[in-house]
Amino acid sequence: MKRTLFLNGRLFTLTLFIISLSVLSAQQTLTGLVFDSSTSEALEGANVVSRPSGVGTSTGASGRFALEINQGDSVLVVEHIAFERSVVNIKNLSVEMRIGLSEKIISLSELDVIGETGRGEFSQLETKNMVSDITVSDISIRSYSDIGDVLLNEESVIVSESSTGAKTLSIRGARQEEMIYMYDGVKMQNGGRRSLDLSMFDVGGLETVEVLRGSHENASGSSGTINFVPKLSYGNGVSFYQRFGTYNTGSYYTGLSLGSSLISLDYSAGQSVSRQFYESSESADILRESTNQFISAGYRPGADTEIKLYQIKSGRMYNNHYNADSIGSTLMVNTLKIEHKSERLGQLELYVSEQKTAGEDDISQLKTDRDDGQVITGLSYKLPIESAYIELFLDRSTIAADWGTSLGDIALNRQHLSFSGVFGISQNKTRKGFEIKEFVVNINSNIIEDNGNNKSILLNNRSSWKESGATASVSAWDHLDVATIYLFANIGNNFRVPSINERYAHALRPQVFSQDSLVIEYKIMKEVGAKISSRDSQSSPRFSGSVSYFSYGYTDKIKTIQYSGSPLQFPVNFGSAEISGLELNMEVLTLSDMLSFRSIYSSYNYSDQLSFPMQPIAISRNSVGLNIGALSARVAMKNEGGRVLTTVSSSGRLTDNYLKEHQSLDVNISYKIKFRDLMFSIAIFGQNLNDDSQSLDGVSIYDKRLYLSMGIEWK
Template sequence: MTRLFNLSSLLLYVYVGVCAAQQLTITGDVRDKNSHQEIAGVNVFVKNSQVGTTTDANGKFSLKMTEPHAETALVFRHIAYDVCEIKLDSLRTLKTIYLQPRVIPLQNLQIEARREELSGIDRDLPQAITIMRSENFRNRGFVDAADYLTTDQSIQVEEQISGKKTIGIRGSNPDDVLILYNGIKMNTAFDNTFDLSLVDLEDIERLEIIRGSQTSIFGAGGFAGVVNIVPKIERDYMVRFQQRFGTYNSGNWGLALYKNFNNIHPAYSYRKGGSSREFSGSFPGQQQLLINDSEHHTASIDYRFNANLLSASYIRSNLGYDNQRYRENIENVNQLYSLKYSGDIYRFSDFNLTASRHLLEEDQHLNAGSFFQDEFLSENIESRSNDYTVDKKWRFSSSEFFLSYQLEDASLNFHDQLYFPEEDETLTYKEQMSRRHHGFLAIAKIFNQLDSLFIPVFDVDFCVRSDYVTDSRSMDGLSTEKEWDQTTLKFSSNLEGQRDKLAYHGYLNYGKNIKFPTMLQQVSATVRRSRNDETVQLEPEISTGYDLGLELSGDTRGASNPPIDGWQLSLYLFKNYYTNKLRSSYTPGFPLAFYDNVLVAEISGVETKTGLFLVDKKLALELGFSKYAISDKAAFPFKYDIKFTADAKINHEGYNFQIHAFHEGEQVGWIRDFRGRFSEVSLPSHFNLDLHLKKNVEIKKLKFLLNASIRNLLNEDVELVGLALRDRRYYLTMGVEY
């Protein structure tokens, strides 16, 4: 019996040893063939088996194999790259696998280990959506998010002397555009704008841009479009330090920290910067400077469990502005706390819950036009906003239903003291406001699978949205209350498909959108009444219009000596009719805008973009064009009606070079004097060039970053209030990651 036991133990030992000998662990990293950037989320699996994994944020993978042999093949598959198969013998000597970028993304690709989280734009109606991924802007020398967004042919950046940057989409005003951070509203309750100079691009995964007024999910704030800034959850470093130098004694430095604890991803970044510019025409011996400084903190933690994601973040920005010519200074503190959950609740799936608190504090002091007069403006703003969202989606075989409830609870304390030298008059405004905004939304999507080979998918979508707003105001002991309620309907049809090497997507939207007067606009109306101006009762503006889009892409590889590898073409047409369009105007020397309603306004346009890819997509050529017809330039001040962009991008052996050329048309606005009379002011059209060069070098676990940029290469001599607008500027950025 003892001998039998010993024999069994020996056989078991031999069996385990044989199995262990037949196990093999394959490791490596996957990169883009042209840019040499790491590729996250690549499916790596054994051909004709269920054994597989995915690459992490560093493009690395580790895969255990049983019973390997020389003919075993590993498959590398990603939606944006050609499928690659490599036999095991070759993998033993390869440390890095390079994938070839595709022109047309792979269709119906299933990610076995995990899938990319969607930010919610897929739940909205089909629209003109542009996805700007990090490989297109990271380490390219762009100063901030606004600096990069201006490369899109449909976006115009408005930069104030204080350094604040806002954007308009399709000729719209900045307060018509909603800015989100990971789906959380960033616009202040005060004026419904957000300063995009506060957004650093280094830890951003992608920018999602919705163009047009047909968005439903994002509410009245996205009256002309939405920009969603999606941060990275997993980072490809533990520590990063970066330093930028540039024209006007500008520069900033930043430190970022990240650590992966299995499914928990904490991160923190700090950035500090500033600039100093001298006004032209300064008095002899008297230096007049424009000084900007900023300090940014961003902290986040993400927790993945099962198919769910819980995220929390805190963002704080401190801005300082000192205008020595006009003795103006501004101190601004912006804070955002947010909590977001996406996933299942008990037995119910597809929930999205968000809660955020936005705090804004701003102090402004401004002197009159003369250098020696006393201060004529002292302004203090305290804005608070709490936002909550509950979304639920139901999926069926041929349809989807989406319900959402949104609540905004905001308050404002506004205090102004103004002195008018010409009239020797001092006015004081002190007002408290609160707003409660309820939004209810329902979307139904019906999917139709057609037998047609050319148009296999045809969808029809319907949306109904109701908004209820209550504004309460208190001034000089008097309290007033105003209520609005509006219901809007939208319709959309969508078709898409792929045949051979041609992919296509088209849509048609029609409907209404609503925008309520902001707190700033209502304060403006109070100021006008206090100065014995005409009484202004602001009303919500309504937009009715259509949006038509067609997107095509083709892969020409495989043909006999093709001149190009592939191409892309997009064409968009839209037209919007506005009722009670809110119009702004400014008085020289007076910082507060005046607002009124224009009974009827209209804007229509055409946008197109073409891309060609050559030399295995190492060279990309892109042309963008937009043309708008604006009925009332006062309702859309300082918006050009034409823009042209041309880009040449080269990616080879880890080097990246980009030339960006652009032409922007004349910008026309209206100035209002103290007597209420309007006069037209225009900025001439212009053409210019930007250059960007980037190279990363890796030495063991260290990655060194270097990029150089030249902006406005043609160096136009154009000034506004003594500051150059289109002069040549240089930037150099260096960094290291571990």
């Protein structure tokens, strides 16, 4: 009751504050002409957006546009699918602007680090991978409990939730350690612990989540990358969202943005509570709480330079009243990033990130007091040359893992130096039909060294690894009247050194596995694919889609085995294994965007499914959306094939636990009301409405749940 009164009081206070700030913005008319800089021909269908207000329009057949901009707007962002993005300053409103665009040189695998607002992003037609992005600021997305829930419902990925509620992501059958997580393009290693727990991240403070399948230049050998794009508004705004759900679950989020075209400060904070049940119990046996705080600051001293500072604070508490287990975790990340772009000297990024995790695990078999620290420094540089480019990536991380456990202590330091060099040859399109667009070679090298000290009982040996890998890729493209088609293929080899957490868990393996090893895992990667997209982003109907076939071959594949009735796991090498698969992604919008269809499908073939724990044979997500004015509705059907997880009992007996095929029906309905600079929204989200619940190690999963979300924003 106290929490409810507290939240309602906060909502009331913020509502009054927002209304008091609401004012009408003075508007002015801006006119201009967009043309091809090489031919001087007018460009039809170019998108023109004024920042920071976000007001936009598109050019007509004559290449001209007229736009009512707010008084505080200072920058125009001009885009066309076949041309490079242009960002120009708004100076004299009385003179028609003339904006020339250069033909886009589509790089096969380029990480575009200077976007509309300077944030890092993967471009759909600039990578050799399947790429998708999720705008998490939408009210329908805010119905989800955390980022893990967002990815599970919006993408054909596997989000595994442990019995402690920790959520980890898998793409293409990858172990969680094969995944790369980035925050505005800077890696988040999470110290010596296992992969990032997605349940610790709320959507508050984020603008977009990008999902990339396969590896790229700055993450060679990974099976997938998740890039969190933080909110940097360069404008003023206040927001508050609250979410209620069945089983007395819920969350709230509040945000504040201050800034101009030169400087930006964004702050957000939130808290969430969720519950889970044992199949044999009627009470809420598992309670999970999490808190989030995001701070983002940006400064643009010049048109081509941006300085950004980020801070993340996240906390998570898990209490299992059924077996008296508890886990507490905290995460803090401080990052400074500087970006500079020059047409003559190229693009340069410099960054330093301090990342800390701490917590206590009180589990029946093991008690652990954790304290991890990590500092990452790095740079990336891209130098364009005539019909070619050179790109360099260099980062160094220093990790300190200091754990006290009931079975022995660990005090281990890891030094990791990574270098990648990329050389690409590209050409402009010169004729009709398909043409080879680009050929790229990427060579990477890693030096890793672990050092223990006298305090470390379980891991006190010194270990070092020095390994290299390489990838090669080629692309071709064609411009049709209504669409652009892009083909790509790549092949490469890479490796993965066991993480500190894997080495620690392996040291605690049962006696029956005492002779099993944990060595470097090697992987050979092959992939071919195609992308297609409407050339006119304002047309109706319009479409986009991609298809990819991949094949990964592993040597000394690392497999996870879980203790029966416990969240504890340990890894072992499982010999050779292979996975191949077909992935499709399609979206169609028609009737002036009132009706949309989206279909995502992934099908996998395993040499041995036991080598890829909790990975299904097939995944599909199909949805139909309807947008009529302020009302939006979506119906989605999710399908996941059967999965298997190997567990070991205290006596050393191995058991393969199977989850049967799962189907889920989800419905989301939202309504928005705009009044001057205020936006009110409400959404209802029904999850697993077909009630296809199951049990994993006694814990009930896939329960039917209902959520109500309400929000208010002022910009």
